[in-house]
Amino acid sequence: MNTSSLPRERLKSSRPALTFGRVDRGIARDWWRKGTVLLRRLESRGKIAVDRYPRVNSCMSNRYVIIRALGFTLVAARSTIAAAQEPIDRAMIGRLQEESRAHSQVLETYRTLTDEIGPRLTGSPAFKRAVDWTRDRFTQWGMSNVTVESWPFGRGWTLEKLTLEMTQPRYFPLEGYPEAWSPSTRGLLTATPIYLGDKTADQIKAMGATLKGAIVLPQPPQEGDHLITADRPQPGDTEERVRIGAPPMLRTEGLTPVRDMMPILQQLGVGLVLRPNQGQHGTLFVLGNPKTKNDAVPSVILAAEHYNMLVRLAQHGTAVRLNADVRVKYQEADTSAYNVIAEIPGADPALRNEVVLVGAHLDSWHSATGATDNADAVAATMEAMRMLKAVGAKPRRTIRLALWGGEEEGLLGSKAYVDKHLRGDANSAARDAIAVYLNDDPGMGPTYGFYTEENAGAKAIFDEWLGALGDLGVTRNPVDKIGATDHLSFTAVGIPGFTTLKDYRDYDVRTHHTNADFYERVSEKDLQQSAIVMAVFAWQAAMRDGKIPRAVSQ
Numbered sequence: 001m002n003t004s005s006l007p008r009e010r011l012k013s014s015r016p017a018l019t020f021g022r023v024d025r026g027i028a029r030d031w032w033r034k035g036t037v038l039l040r041r042l043e044s045r046g047k048i049a050v051d052r053y054p055r056v057n058s059c060m061s062n063r064y065v066i067i068r069a070l071g072f073t074l075v076a077a078r079s080t081i082a083a084a085q086e087p088i089d090r091a092m093i094g095r096l097q098e099e100s101r102a103h104s105q106v107l108e109t110y111r112t113l114t115d116e117i118g119p120r121l122t123g124s125p126a127f128k129r130a131v132d133w134t135r136d137r138f139t140q141w142g143m144s145n146v147t148v149e150s151w152p153f154g155r156g157w158t159l160e161k162l163t164l165e166m167t168q169p170r171y172f173p174l175e176g177y178p179e180a181w182s183p184s185t186r187g188l189l190t191a192t193p194i195y196l197g198d199k200t201a202d203q204i205k206a207m208g209a210t211l212k213g214a215i216v217l218p219q220p221p222q223e224g225d226h227l228i229t230a231d232r233p234q235p236g237d238t239e240e241r242v243r244i245g246a247p248p249m250l251r252t253e254g255l256t257p258v259r260d261m262m263p264i265l266q267q268l269g270v271g272l273v274l275r276p277n278q279g280q281h282g283t284l285f286v287l288g289n290p291k292t293k294n295d296a297v298p299s300v301i302l303a304a305e306h307y308n309m310l311v312r313l314a315q316h317g318t319a320v321r322l323n324a325d326v327r328v329k330y331q332e333a334d335t336s337a338y339n340v341i342a343e344i345p346g347a348d349p350a351l352r353n354e355v356v357l358v359g360a361h362l363d364s365w366h367s368a369t370g371a372t373d374n375a376d377a378v379a380a381t382m383e384a385m386r387m388l389k390a391v392g393a394k395p396r397r398t399i400r401l402a403l404w405g406g407e408e409e410g411l412l413g414s415k416a417y418v419d420k421h422l423r424g425d426a427n428s429a430a431r432d433a434i435a436v437y438l439n440d441d442p443g444m445g446p447t448y449g450f451y452t453e454e455n456a457g458a459k460a461i462f463d464e465w466l467g468a469l470g471d472l473g474v475t476r477n478p479v480d481k482i483g484a485t486d487h488l489s490f491t492a493v494g495i496p497g498f499t500t501l502k503d504y505r506d507y508d509v510r511t512h513h514t515n516a517d518f519y520e521r522v523s524e525k526d527l528q529q530s531a532i533v534m535a536v537f538a539w540q541a542a543m544r545d546g547k548i549p550r551a552v553s554q
């Protein structure tokens, strides 16, 4: 028996005596933690004596359980009361909806980011155009303290020209995109592709000079269960806990894993690596690594079906010829990346130094125009700010929007912001002053709620706010945590940070980091809805008496 679970088990058995109603496990866990905190606080004030180590003493253990259950009940009751008293500004919700209906600019913002500016790879000239353009919009809209903050990133990268074609046994154009930060090929390569998926590292090394300048196929065909066929489950559709986040990457590996093969190929002077990916039906997932060296082997992601065809032809001994020309430019004139910040200043003398921080990432990948990742959220959060300003909102706390760079390369922009303004002892006052961080990223289209990061206090409040938005098609605020986006930079320093629950239909199989992430993926109606939900959450957070509760530490 694992004695460490004893108090929890006993509390479980005492539940029928306590009338909690139906609570989900995340809330129960949070109440349990809060009960513990409350008891420790009472104990530290000398009000009660709690055995910290009840497991070794069954008599103390009973008392501990009773007292802890009491704390649990008190906190549960307090949470219910707090939620019941959460005021909702229905007049403001109405004004925001009317502003959206009559004067929405969200589609034009979205169109400009996707069609006009295009892919916004961090460090690229297009990313900088997006920085300048969003900054100018904020200024035109009369936002306060519009600033562009730089942070060191490294060289940018742009694709200047691409030729990928099969010329034997027939002419056929191949569909593919270089990985970001891939070097150029040494001019136009004309070669028969060499399949290495069935070779050991020693066999590849032994091929020596035959691989110099070669076009190679390093992996087995990407087919069957190595193709992505299902989106992540939608937590908004069910009360059950479901798997959260993107499905795993499904890379195929031959006898020599790609990671081990690449240094060998570089040493042998291979001319170009073609690689498959988990997309199908013309969808390609294309990423890249800014740390790629200038003398690395150039790397192109091919449509899985095209890659697989080349491997099958090579394995059957059919004479295949390819032309490949990859021309890229490393952008070294400016190695900074940027975050764009704008504010609606707080009006309450006691609260205006506190900040409701809203964020979305401005950067994208490069094989489409970064529509769902993340122009839709940039457009929606910008529109939320524009609407609040347009309806004359005077929030008690400052509402600040930050558009991050470098999210795709590892949440770099939000981390740089946190490091500069919010991390460490010197920034403790500024950190405490962030009432909440509200992020908009994974998924696309409308906002159904917010992941509440196992923070029951925040969930109780967010549930009240969401309840007032029922006619917008919102569904629920899941208890769960979600990874891989910018709110993690804030939760890492104890700030309550949350990201939106969005639509995932066709997101994981079709649009996320793919060559299909274009304007068509999101409708004006969904952008407007997302902007209203974010504006309402930011407004409610800026107007309530207290900040959003910090998560109770584990």
Ligand SMILES: [Zn+2]
Binding pocket: 373, 408, 513
């Ligand atoms: Zn992304």
